[in-house]
Amino acid sequence: xxxxxxxxxxxxxxxxxxxxxxxxxxxxxxxxxxxxxxxxxxxxxxxxxxxxxxxxxxxxxxxxxxxxxxxxxxxxxxxxxxxxxxxxxxxxxxxxxxxxxxxxxxxxxxxxxxxxxxxxxxxxxxxxxxxxxxxxxxxxxxxxxxxxxxxxxxxxxxxxxxxxxxxxxxxxxxxxxxxxxxxxxxxxxxxxxxxxxxxxxxxxxxxxxxxxxxxxxxxxxxxxxxxxxxxxxxxxxxxxxxxxxxxxxxxxxxxxxxxxxxxxxxxxxxxxxxxxxxxxxxxxxxxxxxxxxxxxxxxxxxxxxxxxxxxxxxxxxxxxxxxxxxxx
Amino acid sequence: xxxxxxxxxxxxxxxxxxxxxxxxxxxxxxxxxxxxxxxxxxxxxxxxxxxxxxxxxxxxxxxxxxxxxxxxxxxxxxxxxxxxxxxxxxxxxxxxxxxxxxxxxxxxxxxxxxxxxxxxxxxxxxxxxxxxxxxxxxxxxxxxxxxxxxxxxxxxxxxxxxxxxxxxxxxxxxxxxxxxxxxxxxxxxxxxxxxxxxxxxxxxxxxxxxxxxxxxxxxxxxxxxxxxxxxxxxxxxxxxxxxxxxxxxxxxxxxxxxxxxxxxxxxxx
Numbered sequence: 206x207x208x209x210x211x212x213x214x215x216x217x218x219x220x221x222x223x224x225x226x227x228x229x230x231x232x233x234x235x236x237x238x239x240x241x242x243x244x245x246x247x248x249x250x251x252x253x254x255x256x257x258x259x260x261x262x263x264x265x266x267x268x269x270x271x272x273x274x275x276x277x278x279x280x281x282x283x284x285x286x287x288x289x290x291x292x293x294x295x296x297x298x299x300x301x302x303x304x305x306x307x308x309x310x311x312x313x314x315x316x317x318x319x320x321x322x323x324x325x326x327x328x329x330x331x332x333x334x335x336x337x338x339x340x341x342x343x344x345x346x347x348x349x350x351x352x353x354x355x356x357x358x359x360x361x362x363x364x365x366x367x368x369x370x371x372x373x374x375x376x377x378x379x380x381x382x383x384x385x386x387x388x389x390x391x392x393x394x395x396x397x398x399x400x401x402x403x404x405x406x407x408x409x410x411x412x413x414x415x416x417x418x419x420x421x422x423x424x425x426x427x428x429x430x431x432x433x434x435x436x437x438x439x440x441x442x443x444x445x446x447x448x449x450x451x452x453x454x455x456x457x458x459x460x461x462x463x464x465x466x467x468x469x470x471x472x473x474x475x476x477x478x479x480x481x482x483x484x485x486x487x488x489x490x491x492x493x494x495x496x497x498x499x500x501x502x503x504x505x506x507x508x509x510x511x512x513x514x515x516x517x518x519x520x521x522x523x524x525x526x527x528x529x530x531x532x533x
Numbered sequence: 534x535x536x537x538x539x540x541x542x543x544x545x546x547x548x549x550x551x552x553x554x555x556x557x558x559x560x561x562x563x564x565x566x567x568x569x570x571x572x573x574x575x576x577x578x579x580x581x582x583x584x585x586x587x588x589x590x591x592x593x594x595x596x597x598x599x600x601x602x603x604x605x606x607x608x609x610x611x612x613x614x615x616x617x618x619x620x621x622x623x624x625x626x627x628x629x630x631x632x633x634x635x636x637x638x639x640x641x642x643x644x645x646x647x648x649x650x651x652x653x654x655x656x657x658x659x660x661x662x663x664x665x666x667x668x669x670x671x672x673x674x675x676x677x678x679x680x681x682x683x684x685x686x687x688x689x690x691x692x693x694x695x696x697x698x699x700x701x702x703x704x705x706x707x708x709x710x711x712x713x714x715x716x717x718x719x720x721x722x723x724x725x726x727x728x729x730x731x732x733x734x735x736x737x738x739x740x741x742x743x744x745x746x747x748x749x750x751x752x753x754x755x756x757x758x759x760x761x762x763x764x765x766x767x768x769x770x771x772x773x774x775x776x777x778x779x780x781x782x783x784x785x786x787x788x789x790x791x792x793x794x795x796x797x798x799x800x801x802x
Contacts, residue, residue: 254633257633257636257637258636258637259633259636259637279544279639282637282638282639283639285637286637287633287634287637289630289633290630291629291630291631293629293630293631293633293634294631295557295560295561295631297560297561297564297565298557298560298561298564302560306553306556306557307634307638309545309549309553310545310550310553310635310638310639310640311545311638311639311640312543312544312545312639312640313543314543338564354634364637
């Protein structure tokens, strides 16, 4: 098999008493876009920073493009590009100056740097604005410039830390389009995100992490199948009816019903394979229970449901320790 | 390194990295009107205010016109004032991920710091040159040789190297620009509690004890002594060489301690 782009084994990183990475295992095969999905504080950014040689690990081994991050950081840096939620471009320099500076810092001679900068500007549709100061750019343009800066040296691996956080929907789609096709240019991508739709849109493979550990991984379709396709959400008028609805929805083929007392809702991942049949069966059961309903909705599973399903949690909400269980 | 050779890449060394990082910092200065105005007008404002508002009240010190006493002190004390912005910029670069971007690139990351020091020297040269010209315009005169005057100016730039590391360290510790600005206010007790603006003999005992034993006093006296030429001993008690030596020892000590602190902090962040 070809050399792995990222090979992480048992990564541990502590910040004081907080453990950000708690034995994380993760492999990225070449020719792939891999998404690391998880809630805030799951360890996504810490992992990206470790891959980018920006922090010292407390344990485990991490190889990037075949190089050990601890012993060969310089080789790792040569192989990667980093872009992220903070568009780290210099606002007081033009788009072109920003790109040329980064290219020079990658070790390119001035002439090569000019050519790489021009190429990136063209590719991301920034050529017309190349000589304006970056502080006059829109948020989306700035993020594109940031992405471009990480690509001036055609890295083997691009690290994208929450690339679209804080962007408006249109800029988000534009940035997704820019990320598309990177693999064809010979760049593998590791991106972190809190959004399931983003991971699905961009990545062929998703790793879900929680509390510093990988809890599940696989292609998006497979992960969603494990959740059970669509999510059925039943909203009752009277809190006292929650128990009856929960009982009605707890049936084979569904995930364990999740109860939200505050909003008087019960949700369940419904329908494995025969999705529509599963939904209807659930609804009939609720009807038979004779409960007065405030509303019913069917939606795509969110990160929350994927989480609950894949971490195998079926106990009461908020019990510590139950969510960290690995399930592969 | 076979991989680097295969990719046809050179490595950007410490010198190239330093120059590129410094260029970015100088461009930021030149293209941010607030920074240019502060960097150009701040010292001049101080100088003119003291010369004309307070100067009359101070009269002369041991027969030395106040303007000749004050201008060298102002310029020496102007060094830390001019560099306060370094702490703010450093903290903000760190907070918004710019430092991460630089550190993820394959050049010696020490250049992120040395580039900032180089940029500070450029900006400082500009600010001090303006202040010096204004100093001459409001009546300051050299009593020593032109060479001594130039040495005094060069000495200020050496002090700048020391203070640059101090403010880089504060910026790295602060976490954000506002906190960095707050921490940089330590400049006020250091400069006002020194011989920069008034002779320390006029201060109460406890303040004088502080003033006599802190770097800005030695730096102000060294710059002053060089501009006084042969009169230095009469006015200050010792020769210019004496003050210059002590001020350089202070500068070197500050540079060693704070560059070590900055590098340690930078590695850890």
